[in-house]
Amino acid sequence: MSESRLLIFEIYRDGTHERTERLEQDVVKIGSHAKSHLFLDDVNVSRVHAVVEVTGDDVFVIDLGSGKGTTVGGQRVNKQKLSHGDRIGVGGYELVIRFHEVGERSGAGGAGGDAQTAVVETDDEIYTRRFLRRAENSDGSVEAAMLFRDLVIVDDLYQPPTTLKVGSGADCQFQIESELIPGGEITLIEVSSGEPVLLLREGMEGELWVGDNHFTPAEAMASGRATQAGAVWKLALTRETRARIVMGELVFFFRRSEVPKFVFPIKRDWRAAGLALAVSTLIQGGLILVSLLMPPEVGELAMEREAQLNRYVQMLLVKPEEKKPEEKPEWLKEKQEADKKADKGAEKADKSKPEDKPKDKPEEVTELARAEARDEAMNRGAVDVLNQLGPSNVFGGDAAAGVAELEAIGGVSDTGLGQSYGQGGLGKFGGGLAGAGGRLSTGVGGGPIGVGRSGGGNVGGNLRSVSDRKARTPVVSTQPFTLSGALDMDIVRRVITEHRREIVACYETELQKLPDLQGRIDVEFVIGPDGAVGGTKLKASTLKNDAVHACVQRRVRQWRFPEPRGGGTVRVSYPWIFTAGG
Secondary structure, eight states: OOEEEEEEEEEEETTEEEEEEEEOSSEEEEESSTTOSEEOOOTTSOTTOEEEEEETTEEEEEEOSOSSOEEETTEEESEEEOOTTOEEEETTEEEEEEEEEEEEEOOTTOTTOOOEEEEOOOHHHHHHHHHTSOOSOOSSEEEEEEEETTEEEEEEEESSOOOEEEESSTTOSEEOOOTTSGGGEEEEEEEETTEEEEEEOTTOEEEEEETTEEEOHHHHHHHTSSEEETTEEEEEOOTTEEEEEEETTEEEEEEEEOOOOOOOOOOOOHHHHHHHHHHHHHHHHHHHHHHHHSOTHHHHHHHHHHHHHHHHHHHHHOOOOOOOOOOOOHHHHHHHHHHHHHHHHHHHHHHHOGGGSOSSOOOOOOHHHHHHHHHHIIIIIHHHHHHHHHHHHHTTSOOHHHHHHHHHHTOOSTTSHHHHHSSSSSSSSSOOSOSSSOOOEEEOOSSSOEEESSSBOOOOTTOOOTTOOOOOOEEEEOOOOEEESSSOHHHHHHHHHHTHHHHHHHHHHHHTTOTTOOEEEEEEEEEOTTSBEEEEEEEEESSOOHHHHHHHHHHHTTOBOOOOGGGOOEEEEEEEEEEEOO
16 A cells, blocks of 8 residues: 655644645645645745655755745744644744645545545544634633543533542542552642633643643743642633643643534525425325324224234133043042942843833932033033133123023032132133133233233243343444535544444433333534534434434534634534444
C-alpha cells in the first residue's frame, strides 16, 4: 500500500479559529495572492510570503523574503524544519501544522473502484480543535473531557458548574487509577462562590488560552497569570479561558459552554406546506370515514374467533388422564368365585333335567349383580358421559346435561365420585368435573396441568414460573448512514462511535423495564458551522419507546463535530438497531 504525507493546517486569526485546510502535495505556497494554496487576506502578508516544502521524511518552512517575516514558535526564521503541532506565524495569522499518513483503500464501488484517501486523525486532535475554540455563547456551564491513550473516557457538560476530581475515589467524576495522580486523587476544577477555577500543578503540560493569548501551564505559573495557593496555582475558568492539560497518558480539556438548544432549520415554502396539509387532511378524513362505515359486528366476530382459538389450544394441551381399572375387593372376588361354582352346578342340573326348569319364573336379582352394575357404572359410565359432552363442553361449555346423566348413574355428588378422585371433581390433581350440575373449566392444582373445577389458578408444585428470565445483554448495532454537507463521513462516524456508550445506556435503562424491547430508530440531526449539533428529529422508529427516543436525541444534541468546510451545515441521518441479547 503506497503512502504519502498529508498536511493539515489549522488557521487562526487573532486567536480565533478561522478554518482548516488539508493539502496532499510537496510544496504549499502561502501568501495573499488569490492563487496561493493557503490564501491569507492580510495587509501584513506578502503576495508570496512563504512555502512549506516536503523533502523525504522532513517538512520545512521557508520564508521568501517577506517584509514582516515568518516565525515558528514565536522565533523569526528563514528556513526551519517543522514538527507535528508547530505554530507558524504569518502576518496576523497563526498556522498550526499537523502531519498524517495517507493510504489507499478501495472505493465504495468495490474492486476496480476509484481509490480514495483515508485521513487518520487522532481523538486528541479532534478534541483539541473543539475545546481550544472560544464558544460563541455560554450559560455558565463547564464542558469537560478526559482522554487516556487517545481513548475518550469522559465527555460531559456540567450545569451548574461543580468541583471536578480525577482519581480512584468514589466522588471522582474522572474515574481512573494512575501513578501520575498523587495521593490517588486530585482536584482539577474547584467551584468557589459559584465560579469555577482551574487548579494547576507542577509537571502539568499542554496549552492554555485566555482570549487571544496562549501559553503553557508552566508559563502561566511563572508569569503570575495563575495565582499560587500552596502547592497549586489557580486560574479563573472564564468564558475566554480554554485549557488542554496533559499529565502523561492522560489529557484533560476544559472550557465554558452552554446546554444545546433545539434549533432545527426549516425552509419556509408555504405552497409546499399547504399541499402537505391538504394531503394529510384527506388521508385522515378517509381513515375516519372507514372507521364509521365499519360494522360493529366485525370486532365482536374477531373476539369470538380468538376465544374459540383459545379453547382449541387448551383442548390440545390438556389431555384427560387414563384411568386404570380398580381392583375388586377381596370379599367381592370370593363372592364371585362362589357364584361361579353355584352357576356351574345349576348348569349341570339344567342339562340333566331341563324339563324341571320353570319357564316363566322371573330371574332373581342378587346383591352381587347390583354391586357389579354399580361398579361398571362408576368406571365406564362416567367416561362415556364425558365423551358425550364434547370439547366445547369440556372447555367452558355448559356441562349441566352431562352432570345430570352422571347423577342418574348414582355416583356423582359432592361426596360421591368427584370426592373420591379430586377436590369436588373428576381428576387426579385437585381439579376436574364440578359437582352438582356445575360448569366444566380448565384449572391448575398442585401438580401438572389438568382439568379442574376453577378457571385458572397459578402453576404450582414442581413447575417453574414462566416469568423466570435470564439476564439480557443489550446489543446496539448500526447500518450505513446518509450525510449531506462538507464533512467527511469517516470523521462523523468516529465522533458517533465515541459516544456509543451513551446510546447503549439509553436503551439499557428501558430494557430493564421491558425485557422484550427491541427495534430500530433513525435520528436526523444538523451539524452547524461551528461543529455543534443544532437540532435533532426522530425520522423513523420501530422501537416504539418514547423514553429511548428522548434520551438518544438529548445525547446527540450535546455532541460536537469538526467544523464543516466552508462554514456550511451538514445534515446526518443515522440508524441505531437495538437488540436484547441472550
